[in-house]
Amino acid sequence: MTSQAADGPEPVTATRRSKLTPQREQEFFDAVLEQIRECGYEAVTMEGVAASTRCSKSTLYRQWKTKPQFVVAALRSRRTARLAGIDTGSLADDLREAARATGRWSTNDTKLLQALGHAVTGDEDLARALREALIDPEIEALREILRRGVERGEVRAGHPALEYVPAQMFGVIRARPVVDGQYADQDYLVRFVEAAVLPALGLVHDPPQTQAAVHGMTGR
Amino acid sequence: MTSQAADGPEPVTATRRSKLTPQREQEFFDAVLEQIRECGYEAVTMEGVAASTRCSKSTLYRQWKTKPQFVVAALRSRRTARLAGIDTGSLADDLREAARATGRWSTNDTKLLQALGHAVTGDEDLARALREALIDPEIEALREILRRGVERGEVRAGHPALEYVPAQMFGVIRARPVVDGQYADQDYLVRFVEAAVLPALGLVHDPPQTQAAVHGMTGR
DNA sequence: CGCCATCGATACGATGTCGTACCGATACGC
DNA sequence: GCGTATCGGTACGACATCGTATCGATGGCG
Numbered sequence: 001m002t003s004q005a006a007d008g009p010e011p012v013t014a015t016r017r018s019k020l021t022p023q024r025e026q027e028f029f030d031a032v033l034e035q036i037r038e039c040g041y042e043a044v045t046m047e048g049v050a051a052s053t054r055c056s057k058s059t060l061y062r063q064w065k066t067k068p069q070f071v072v073a074a075l076r077s078r079r080t081a082r083l084a085g086i087d088t089g090s091l092a093d094d095l096r097e098a099a100r101a102t103g104r105w106s107t108n109d110t111k112l113l114q115a116l117g118h119a120v121t122g123d124e125d126l127a128r129a130l131r132e133a134l135i136d137p138e139i140e141a142l143r144e145i146l147r148r149g150v151e152r153g154e155v156r157a158g159h160p161a162l163e164y165v166p167a168q169m170f171g172v173i174r175a176r177p178v179v180d181g182q183y184a185d186q187d188y189l190v191r192f193v194e195a196a197v198l199p200a201l202g203l204v205h206d207p208p209q210t211q212a213a214v215h216g217m218t219g220r
Numbered sequence: 221m222t223s224q225a226a227d228g229p230e231p232v233t234a235t236r237r238s239k240l241t242p243q244r245e246q247e248f249f250d251a252v253l254e255q256i257r258e259c260g261y262e263a264v265t266m267e268g269v270a271a272s273t274r275c276s277k278s279t280l281y282r283q284w285k286t287k288p289q290f291v292v293a294a295l296r297s298r299r300t301a302r303l304a305g306i307d308t309g310s311l312a313d314d315l316r317e318a319a320r321a322t323g324r325w326s327t328n329d330t331k332l333l334q335a336l337g338h339a340v341t342g343d344e345d346l347a348r349a350l351r352e353a354l355i356d357p358e359i360e361a362l363r364e365i366l367r368r369g370v371e372r373g374e375v376r377a378g379h380p381a382l383e384y385v386p387a388q389m390f391g392v393i394r395a396r397p398v399v400d401g402q403y404a405d406q407d408y409l410v411r412f413v414e415a416a417v418l419p420a421l422g423l424v425h426d427p428p429q430t431q432a433a434v435h436g437m438t439g440r
Numbered sequence: 441c442g443c444c445a446t447c448g449a450t451a452c453g454a455t456g457t458c459g460t461a462c463c464g465a466t467a468c469g470c
Numbered sequence: 471g472c473g474t475a476t477c478g479g480t481a482c483g484a485c486a487t488c489g490t491a492t493c494g495a496t497g498g499c500g
Contacts, residue, residue: 017447018497040338042262045487056448061489113398118260118335135398160415164392167399168416171391172384178333178355179387195380196388200416238467239476265457276478281459 017055020063027053028060029074036071037111041119046070068123075129083141091149092203098145098169099193102138103186106173109134110183113174139166154203161200168197240283247273248280249294256291257331261339266290288343295349303361311369312423318365318389319413322358323406326393329354330403333394359386374423381420388417 017024031053035044046067050057064070082105086097113134120127146165150157172192176184184192198204237244251273255264266287270277284290302325306317333354340347366385370377392412396404404412418424 019446039342040262042260046489047487050448054448056450057489058449058491059447062446065489067488115338117337121334122260131398139399160411161419164412164416167392167395167412168388169395170399171393171395172387173391174394175387175391178351179359179390191380192384192387196384196416196420199381199420199422202419237477266459267457270478274478276480277459278461278479279477282476285459287458 020059024055025063026077028055028070029077032071032074033078033112036115037108040115041071044071068126072125072129075126075133078133079137081137081141083138083145086141086145087148089152091145091152091154091201092198094145094149095165095193095197096190098142099189100186102169102173103184103189106185106189107183110173110177114177135170139170142166142169149201155201159201161197161202165197165201240279244275245283246297248275248290249297252291252294253298253332256335257328260335261291264291288346292345292349295346295353298353299357301357301361303358303365306361306365307368311365311372311374311421312418314365314369315385315413315417316410318362319409320406322389322393323404323409326405326409327403330393330397334397355390359390362386362389375421379421381417381422385417385421 028049032044032049035048035052039048044067046057046060049070050060060070064073083098083101086094086101088094088097113130116126116130120130142165146155146162149155150159150162155162169189172189173184176182176188248269252264252269255268255272259268264287266277266280269290270280280290284293303318303321306314306321308314308317333350336346336350340350362385366375366382369375370379370382375382389409392409393404396402396408
C-alpha cells in the first residue's frame with residue numbers, strides 16, 4: 001500500500017526477469033509468509049505480495065491457482081526440523097538445548113502460527129501444511145529426545161509428565177505473549193525448562209550438581 | 221447462508237420487537253461471539269449476525285458504530301472471572317479445582333482466543349477487551365491461588381515454578397489442539413496439573429517410583 | 441539471430457462487505 | 471386511542487479483493 005512506485009512508464013529498476021528461478025520463488029514465499037505474520041492470513045492479498053516482490057499478480061496466479069494453494073506452497077518450502085539432531089547424551093541438557101533452539105525461531109513462528117491458527121480450521125490442506133511445516137517435526141523431535149531419556153533410564157517409562165512436555169513447550173510459546181506481553185525467547189524458555197519441565201520429570205536441578213553426577217555429564 | 225427463512229409474510233416468531241432489552245442485546249453478543257468462533261473475526265459480518273438473530277443490520281449499526289466496537293462490546297459483556305472464588309484451603313486442591321473450572325469453558329474460550337488472536341494485534345481496543353474479558357481475570361485468580369499457597373507455606377516464596385503456572389495453564393489449553401488434535405477438557409487439564417504443575421511446585425502426592433529414577437540413576 | 445514462452449503491467453467483471461439512507465410497521469408513553 | 475421513537479427490511483454507493491484476460495517487452499533456446 002505504501003509503494004507508490006510508478007509515475008510514468010519508467011523502466012527504472014523494472015528489470016524484466018525471465019523464467020522463475022527457485023530463488024525467485026523463495027522470495028515470493030518469504031514475502032507471503034511475512035505478510036501473513038504482519039497482517040494475518042485473511043488480510044494477505046496477492047497484490048500485496050506482488051508489490052512487495054515486484055512481480056505481477058499474473059505471475060503468482062500462473063504458478064499457483066489460488067491464494068490458499070500459494071500459501072500452502074510457501075509453508076511447504078519452510079519445512080525444517082529445527083529440533084532435530086539434538087543429542088547431548090543427557091535428557092536435561094537435550095531439553096535445555098531444545099529450549100534454546102526453540103527460542104531462536106519462536107518469535108517468527110509464533111506469529112505465523114497465530115496468524116494461521118484460525119484459518120486452518122476451514123482449510124484442510126492449509127492445516128496439514130502448517131502441521132507438517134511447523135508442528136509435527138518439532139513434536140516428533142521432542143518425543144525422540146524424551147524417548148532417548150527413557151532408554152537411558154533418566155526417566156522411567158510411562159512417567160506421567162512425559163506426555164505433556166510437547167504441549168508445554170508449544171504452550172508457553174503461545175501463552176507468554178498474552179500472559180506477559182512479550183514473545184518467549186531463548187532465556188525464558190530455558191528458565192521455564194529448568195523451573196517447570198525438568199522438576200516435573202524428576203530431573204530437579206535445585207541441588208545444582210546432583211544432576212551432573214547422575215550420568216557423568218557429557219553436555220557440549 | 222443457510223437460513224432461507226422467509227416464504228411469505230409470516231408472523232410466526234417474527235415478533236416485531238420494541239426497544240432493545242438487555243436480554244436482546246445479549247443475544248446479539250452471543251451471536252457475534254459464536255460467529256467469531258466459527259468463522260473467525262475477519263469473516264464475521266454484521267449481516268450474518270443480523271440474520272442469525274433476526275434483527276436488521278440497521279439495529280446493530282444504531283447501537284454500535286462499527287464492527288470492532290460491536291465486538292468489543294460483546295467481549296465486555298462476557299467478563300466473568302471463572303476461577304474466582306476457588307479456595308479449598310489446599311494449594312493442590314485449588315489448582316485441581318482451577319483445572320476443572322477451566323476445562324468447563326476452555327473449548328469455547330479457546331476458540332474465541334484463537335479466532336481473535338491475530339485480530340487484536342491491529343486493534344488496541346479489541347486487544348484490551350479480550351484481555352479484560354478472558355485473560356486477566358483468570359491469570360489474577362490463578363496468582364491469588366498461588367499467593368495463598370505461599371502464605372500457607374505450601375510452597376516457598378520465590379519458588380521458580382510459580383512464575384510459570386499461569387502460562388502453563390493457558391499454554392496447554394492452546395497447544396493441545398495442535399499437538400493432540402482435540403481441545404483440552406477437564407480430564408486432560410486435571411491430569412496435566414497432577415502430572416506436571418504440582419510436581420514442579422514440589423507438591424507431589426504420588427511418589428511411586430519416580431524418586432528411584434531420579435536418584436537411582438539406573439531406572440527401569 | 442529470430443522465434444516464442446514467460447515475464448510484468450494493467451484493465452476488467454464478479455463478488456462481498458462496510459456503513460448509510462430510507463421505508464413501512466409496530467410497540468410503548470401519554 | 472394517538473403520536474413518536476425504534477424496530478426490521480432493503481436498497482444503495484463506496485470500496486477492496488479475487489481471479490481472468492489482454493498486451494507489450496524481453497530473455498533464452500534453437
